[in-house]
Amino acid sequence: MKRDKTTVGRQMIQWAKLHMPVLSQIMSHFSRTKPLRGLQIGAALHVEAKTAVLMKTLIEGGAKVAITGCNPLSTKDEVATALAGEGAQVFAKRGESKQEYYKNLNRVLATKPDILIDDGGDLIVLAHKKPKLITQILGASEETTTGVIRLKAMERDRVLRIPVIAVNDSPGKRYFDNRFGTAESTLQALMSITNTQISGKKVVVIGFGFVGRGIASRARGLGARVVVVESDPVKALEATFEGFEVLPMRNAARVGDIFITATGSYHVIRKEHFRIMKDKAILCNAGHFNVEIDIGGLAQISKKRRKIMEDVEEFTLRNGRRLYLLTEGRLVNLAGRRSLGHPIEIMDLSFSLQALSVEYLAKYGSQMEPGVYNVPPEIDRKVVTLKLKAMGVELEPLTPEQQEYQRSWEMGT
Numbered sequence: 001m002k003r004d005k006t007t008v009g010r011q012m013i014q015w016a017k018l019h020m021p022v023l024s025q026i027m028s029h030f031s032r033t034k035p036l037r038g039l040q041i042g043a044a045l046h047v048e049a050k051t052a053v054l055m056k057t058l059i060e061g062g063a064k065v066a067i068t069g070c071n072p073l074s075t076k077d078e079v080a081t082a083l084a085g086e087g088a089q090v091f092a093k094r095g096e097s098k099q100e101y102y103k104n105l106n107r108v109l110a111t112k113p114d115i116l117i118d119d120g121g122d123l124i125v126l127a128h129k130k131p132k133l134i135t136q137i138l139g140a141s142e143e144t145t146t147g148v149i150r151l152k153a154m155e156r157d158r159v160l161r162i163p164v165i166a167v168n169d170s171p172g173k174r175y176f177d178n179r180f181g182t183a184e185s186t187l188q189a190l191m192s193i194t195n196t197q198i199s200g201k202k203v204v205v206i207g208f209g210f211v212g213r214g215i216a217s218r219a220r221g222l223g224a225r226v227v228v229v230e231s232d233p234v235k236a237l238e239a240t241f242e243g244f245e246v247l248p249m250r251n252a253a254r255v256g257d258i259f260i261t262a263t264g265s266y267h268v269i270r271k272e273h274f275r276i277m278k279d280k281a282i283l284c285n286a287g288h289f290n291v292e293i294d295i296g297g298l299a300q301i302s303k304k305r306r307k308i309m310e311d312v313e314e315f316t317l318r319n320g321r322r323l324y325l326l327t328e329g330r331l332v333n334l335a336g337r338r339s340l341g342h343p344i345e346i347m348d349l350s351f352s353l354q355a356l357s358v359e360y361l362a363k364y365g366s367q368m369e370p371g372v373y374n375v376p377p378e379i380d381r382k383v384v385t386l387k388l389k390a391m392g393v394e395l396e397p398l399t400p401e402q403q404e405y406q407r408s409w410e411m412g413t
C-alpha cells in the first residue's frame with residue numbers, strides 16, 4: 001500500500017504524541033486556556049515529529065506558528081508536509097543549501113514573530129540584524145548548549161536586546177536530553193547508517209560534558225572500549241574515575257575505530273590527527289554545528305573523496321588509508337536519512353519546558369530586561385514531576401520531623 005507524504009507525516013506525529021504524555025497534558029491545558037492567543041511564534045528547530053507536537057501545542061494555545069529547520073539535513077520532509085497541513089507555516093526541506101537555510105530563517109522572521117524558539121542561536125542572531133523587528137520581540141527560548149554559549153557571549157558584549165530563556169541549561173533538559181537522549185540517538189544513528197558493530201571497537205568520545213558522558217557510558221554498555229578526550233581537568237578526572245581511558249587527541253587518533261565529537265568546539269579533529277588514524281576509521285559528530293571535524297583539512301590531505309553510501313563519504317589519504325565521514329560532519333543523530341533524533345520520551349521533557357517557557361514569555365516577557373535567564377524553577381519542577389507521574393514513579397515524601405530537621409541548625413545528633 002503506497003501512502004502519501006502527508007499521511008506518513010501525520011502518522012509519525014501521532015506516534016510521537018502518544019509517547020509525549022506531559023506535552024499532551026500541556027496541549028489540553030493550552031487548548032482550554034489559550035495563553036498564546038494573538039501571538040505569532042517563529043521557530044528554528046529540527047523539523048521532525050516531536051517538534052511537530054510542540055508546534056501543535058502552541059497552535060492549540062492560540063498562537064500562529066512559522067517554523068524552519070535549524071540544520072540543513074535534519075528535516076523530515078513527510079513531517080514538514082503534514083505540519084503545514086495542520087496550520088503551521090513551514091519553511092524547511094531536507095538537504096537545503098546554505099542560501100536556502102538563511103532564506104528560510106528570514107522567511108520566519110518576515111512573519112514578525114512576537115516570540116522566538118531557537119536551537120543553535122542562528123534565528124535569534126539574525127533577528128538582531130533587523131533593528132525594527134528586534135524591538136517588537138517579547139523574548140526567546142534556546143534549546144541547545146551551543147546556542148546558549150552564543151547568547152551569553154552576546155549578553156557579555158552588551159548586544160543582546162531581548163530576554164532569552166536558556167531551556168538547555170535547566171536540569172529537566174540537560175540531565176536527560178543532552179545526556180541520555182543524545183547517547184541513544186547517536187549510537188542508533190551510527191549503527192543504522194553503517195551497520196557495523198560497536199562491541200569490541202575502540203570508540204573515542206571527544207568532550208566529556210553532558211553529551212559526551214552519555215555517549216561514553218552507552219557505548220561502553222554496548223561493549224565498546226571507550227577512550228575519552230577532554231580539555232577540562234575536572235571532566236577529565238571524572239572520566240578517569242568512571243573507568244574510561246583518557247588520552248590527548250594525538251594519542252587517541254592512533255587507536256580509535258570510531259570517533260564521536262561532542263564538544264561544541266571548533267576543529268577538534270584536524271589534519272595531524274587524520275594522518276595517523278587507522279585505515280577505515282569512522283568519524284562522526286554529535287555537537288551542534290559541522291565544525292568539530294575539520295572537513296576542509298581532511299579534503300586537502302586526501303587524494304580521493306567520494307560518497308560511497310547515503311550519509312557516508314570516503315576520504316582516501318595519500319598514505320592510502322581510508323577514513324569514513326558520516327552525515328557531512330553534521331550531528332549524526334539527526335542529520336542522517338535513517339537518524340531518528342532523540343527518543344520521543346526525552347523530547348516530551350525538553351519540549352514541555354519549551355512550551356511552558358513560551359507561555360512564561362507571553363506573560364512576563366514585556367517586563368523582563370534583555371539577558372539570558374534560567375527556566376523558572378517552578379516550571380522545571382512541574383515538568384519533571386508530571387513526567388514521573390506519567391511513568392508511574394512515586395517519590396518518598398518527607399515526614400514533618402525530617403522537614404524540620406533540614407530547616408534547623410540547632411538539631412545535630
Ligand SMILES: NC(=O)c1ccc[n+]([C@@H]2O[C@H](COP(=O)([O-])OP(=O)(O)OC[C@H]3O[C@@H](n4cnc5c(N)ncnc54)[C@H](O)[C@@H]3O)[C@@H](O)[C@H]2O)c1
Pocket residue numbers: 144145146147177178182206207208209210211212229230231232235262263264265268286287288289331332333334
Ligand atoms: N546531537 C544532539 O542532539 C545534541 C543534543 C544536545 C546538545 N548538543 C550539542 O552537543 C555539544 C555539547 O553539549 P554539552 O551539553 O555536552 O556541552 P558541555 O559544555 O557540557 O560539554 C562540552 C565538553 O567538551 C569539552 N571540550 C571543549 N573543547 C574540547 C576539545 N577541543 N577537546 C576535548 N574536549 C573539549 C569541554 O571541556 C566540555 O567538558 C554542543 O554543541 C551542544 O549544542 C547536541
